[in-house]
Amino acid sequence: MAEPPAVDAASVAREADRLRALIDERSPHADAVRVVAVTKGFGPDAVAAAVGAGLTELGENYADELVAKAGAAAGAPTGIRWHFLGAVQRNKVARLAPWVSCWQGLARPEEGRAIAARRPGATVLVQVDVAGLPGRGGCAPTAVPALVEALRGEALEVAGLMAVAPPGPPEAARPGFREVVGLADRLDLPVRSLGMSDDLAVALEEGSTMVRVGRRLFGDRPPRP
DSSP states (O other): OOOOOOOOHHHHHHHHHHHHHHHHHHOTTGGGOEEEEEOTTOOHHHHHHHHHTTOOEEEESSHHHHHHHHHHHTTSOOOOEEEEOSOOOGGGHHHHTTTEEEEEEEOSHHHHHHHHHHSTTOEEEEEBOOSOOTTOOSBOGGGHHHHHHHHHHTTOEEEEEEOOOOSSOGGGGHHHHHHHHHHHHHTTOOEEEOOOTTTHHHHHHTTOSEEEESHHHHOOOOOOO
16 A cells, blocks of 8 residues: 655644634634544644644544554544544444544434444534435435434434535535534534535535535545555
8 A cells, every 4th residue: 555645744734724714714603613634545644733733623534544543643642532524334333432532424323323332422413415416425404303313312412413515616515505504503403514625615604613624734635545
């Protein structure tokens, strides 16, 4: 497997400052917005660079990468909170449970039961499918209230909703983001995990309280083998 590209800590710090400025400019409640730095595809130097830039909420899509990076960083007094952003596979929950602070992307009650069995009271987000495309994760907006209720029944902390925008220009994400924020309002859920590197401004304008940013901070990631 090819070595991951090196990460320039000074560049990450500059981009983190630009990101904070964008949040201040575009978000109506900038103080509430949290940044999840997505280190997927990069090595431990990305973790160190993010923490050095004041970003201690880190996201990974793959179980192996999260466990390896979390284990390597465990001895340092960094206060890192790991977010698992990928689809929840029940056979990998046991490995992830000691490390994950927030599970983003729940789409079925069975996933919640698997997490609750290993990490009672865990913080989770429900993924809303705003694209309606085959192969995309999440549940239909109409199914969200029932899923939230089912996950609460497993004694999980359902903190909010997340969504991935459909392909296309950033403006195409606006209706879906607006729908998710409306759902979160109706269900009294404070976290709205919306927006990635390409559609941050739209997500912030529509009320995102959590953005998931990788390429904008670290550069292009290598293709996954």
